[in-house]
Amino acid sequence: MSVILGIDIGGSGIKGAPVDTRTGQLVAERHRIPTPAGARPEDVQEVVAELVRHFGQEKGPIGVTFPGIVLHGKTLSAANVDDAWIGLDADALFTEATGRDVFLVNDADAAGVAEVRFGAGRDVPGLVMVLTFGTGIGSALLHSGVLVPNTELGHLWLKGDKHAESWASDRARERDDLNWKGWAKRASTYLRHVEALFSPDLFIIGGGLSKKADKWQEHVKLARTPLVPAALQNEAGIVGAALLAAERSRSGR
Ligand code: BGC
Numbered sequence: 001m002s003v004i005l006g007i008d009i010g011g012s013g014i015k016g017a018p019v020d021t022r023t024g025q026l027v028a029e030r031h032r033i034p035t036p037a038g039a040r041p042e043d044v045q046e047v048v049a050e051l052v053r054h055f056g057q058e059k060g061p062i063g064v065t066f067p068g069i070v071l072h073g074k075t076l077s078a079a080n081v082d083d084a085w086i087g088l089d090a091d092a093l094f095t096e097a098t099g100r101d102v103f104l105v106n107d108a109d110a111a112g113v114a115e116v117r118f119g120a121g122r123d124v125p126g127l128v129m130v131l132t133f134g135t136g137i138g139s140a141l142l143h144s145g146v147l148v149p150n151t152e153l154g155h156l157w158l159k160g161d162k163h164a165e166s167w168a169s170d171r172a173r174e175r176d177d178l179n180w181k182g183w184a185k186r187a188s189t190y191l192r193h194v195e196a197l198f199s200p201d202l203f204i205i206g207g208g209l210s211k212k213a214d215k216w217q218e219h220v221k222l223a224r225t226p227l228v229p230a231a232l233q234n235e236a237g238i239v240g241a242a243l244l245a246a247e248r249s250r251s252g253r
Helices: 041-055 090-096 108-118 164-168 170-175 178-197 208-219 235-253
Strands: 001-007 012-018 030-033 062-066 102-106 128-132 135-143 146-148 202-206 227-229
Touching: 001 041, 001 090, 001 108, 001 208, 012 041, 012 235, 030 041, 041 164, 041 202, 062 108, 062 235, 102 108, 102 235, 108 128, 108 135, 108 202, 108 235, 128 146, 128 178, 135 164, 135 178, 146 170, 164 170, 164 178, 164 227, 178 202, 178 208, 202 208, 208 227, 208 235
Parallel strands: 001 062, 062 102, 128 202, 202 227
Antiparallel strands: 001 012, 012 030, 128 135, 135 146
């Protein structure tokens, strides 16, 4: 089974598409449903089931991302969604709602896997860090293509008592009405901190603003690490979710 449905649960939209896991290409147009207000489990579960019905695939595993820590099918944090997700067996919830075998993964981890397999991190040796800037800041750490899951580096604290995600996310840019240069200055402070801690070989910047790299990229100043926008942009989560579901269902994990 090489075509697998990937679903990406985000703060503002829940998006899905069937993915050819051999090429990383979407095989049908992406479908997006706005995230229900409050992002409560029972409402999100309904949207996920609706997306599955939309694509009409009757069989096969499904990959689903979640914007929080995911450990052995349970969701353990909920920075930008309802607190009822904390400690929930979300894997069981989605499996019940869809009648399908569901594989759940953190959203940034899914994006990281997709970028390293088919995007801007392809064939890059060493340590690749994918950071997604959106409602929050997500992080994925991959060494020689192997993912270290749930790194949660958006929740680092910076000098001056600044919580990285609350200060440098794309939502913070909009909230504080920053121009691109102003946002890039904050992002640079954050990225330099991460750079000093991890010494990556490459930073890949994902999330909605990866499409607008011409506006901010020249203003981001780091000590030494090359930085590129995500190649798969907003599709990385969908693609990564499908890839991981394919692998895990093959290996029975
Ligand atoms: C969450 C991460 C997530 C990121 C991007 C953060 O608030 O803690 O798990 O990857 O937002 O959605």
